[in-house]
Amino acid sequence: MSDGLVVVDKPAGWSSHDVVARSRRLYGTRKVGHAGTLDPMATGVLVLGVGRGTKLLTFLVGADKAYTATIRLGQATITDDAEGEVTATGGVAGLDRHALEAAISRLTGDIEQVPSAVSAIKVKGERSYARVRAGEDVELPARPVTVTRFDLLDVREASAESMTGPGGVVGVLDVDVEVEVSSGTYVRALARDLGADLGSHGHLTALRRTRVGGLTLAHAHTLESLTALRDDGTEPADMPMTPLADAARAALVQRELTAEQARSLGFGQRIPSAQPGREEPVGAFAPDGSLVAVLDETRPTARAHVVFAPASS
Template sequence: MSPRTDRPAPTRRPTAPDGLLVVDKPGGWTSHDVVGRTRRLAGTRKVGHAGTLDPMATGVLVLGVGRATRLLTYLVGADKEYTATVRLGVATTTDDAEGDVVARADASGVARAALDAQVARLTGDIEQVPSTVSAIKVDGRRAYARARAGEEVELAARPVTVARFDVHDVRRVAPGGDGLPDDGPAALDVDVTVVCSSGTYVRALARDLGAALDTGGHLTALRRTRVGGYGLDLAVTLADAEAQADRDGVLATVPLATAARATFAVRELSAAEAAALSYGQWVGPSGRPGAVAAIGPDGDLVALVEDTRRRGEELARPVLVLAPA
């Protein structure tokens, strides 16, 4: 039996109120790392996130604390906005800067007109093959786990929407510059903004752009600037979140109703409707497609509702009750 130690147990922080925390994820951290740190800051294990960011990426990571974790299912599908840098002339195993280089080509001769034409082809409703190191499951295992084990991974193309794919700047990278070998070909760095549907891989856009231009391509930088209605203006660093929790005694979160108003259409409820929904009962229709945030007279989020036909009548059914009776 090991001897007892006199070291005191770590003090548990007060439990944070139910709500969202929008974090500006630092580079080098996994999304799970951020969740782990937030669990300690929030004094609860009931913390989750609404969409993974790769370790090399920075920017908006939406976390749910307490009952807000139940909202995350509906936030995962929100559209997203990124700023990124695509390097043309170098292809990697992971389609980003963390992978091994598999091919190099001289990209210095790519004309701006040709670049814009291929960017246009990758904009709108497209079929995209995800990166082989994505988190998509293949026969029960993540694609990245199979790829790292040396297995051949083939993923099917799937429909995604790229609402915006804007080129802001194009810079030539000379041999020997910014990680290029002295005796290798020149590359082009392309700064872009991408607004896309959930499930779109910006790494795959970089890969496909390079393939279309016969140069190869990968991401050298990626920053998520928005998820649904949550942008960098709402985001805090982990250091700032910890400082705030230390100063105020408890981690601050975005209240459920405020969080819902940022992304969902809103329906203001009567007292009778709020009571009915709290019991899981259906109410009159909202007249809007998709999930609608139903806010009670006291300003609290009661439920998410969706219009549905039942017995020939259009009604709003609660798909998520957050203020049960």
């Protein structure tokens, strides 16, 4: 079995678990996991670990992410996206590009965000979405997130079915945006908060993840293409995969080791940190380019979070 990462361009309608289950069959192993859930309606970059590649996933979950999205202003839903029931409507008359850009600027940078109530966050041991679906009113506390980039691309007038029943319509605005955010940021919460800031309502109608850390859609394979390879007789070990070293170089801060340092880490020993106090996990590479370990360099002496190349005695 090969070890590494597989970047899948997740199709709409599939859960992240569905993609993992299919990939286990395609790659012939149960040892497949993912680095951060995508909602079923969302598409785009879903990073999978295969074999020892699953050990890298921990360090990708906290990576920053980039998305393209469409926000519908004028309607709120219970899930803050198009999969949920419409709960409120609000006027969008008079909302122009200048007002939108001003509101977007207020949601850019270091902000406090209340996550969507229909989310996987646990409340007293139970997922928030389960409590909401059971009829509870769930109020999650705000938490700090960073919106590095929030760009307005296009604004279009549209209409949607009103809450009064079949045949009724309400005017809405569909807003295309690109965002780059820290881990833990809910883009659908940004849509909700953008609507609220403008005195209306908002929810997501489309979401596509384009990047996780250094892994982008350029690295991605569709499930259709992967399935076609297996159907054509490609063995699991020969299926597309980003090798461990290449994956770590794309996703992590890099440190080149001497042969002696690589051997010390392989034996489970510590080595001096290259940059003491560095918060990011560090991919440590042997002189031959192989991935030796992922390091913690927060202290003067670096320790290995995980060792990929144990030294032989």
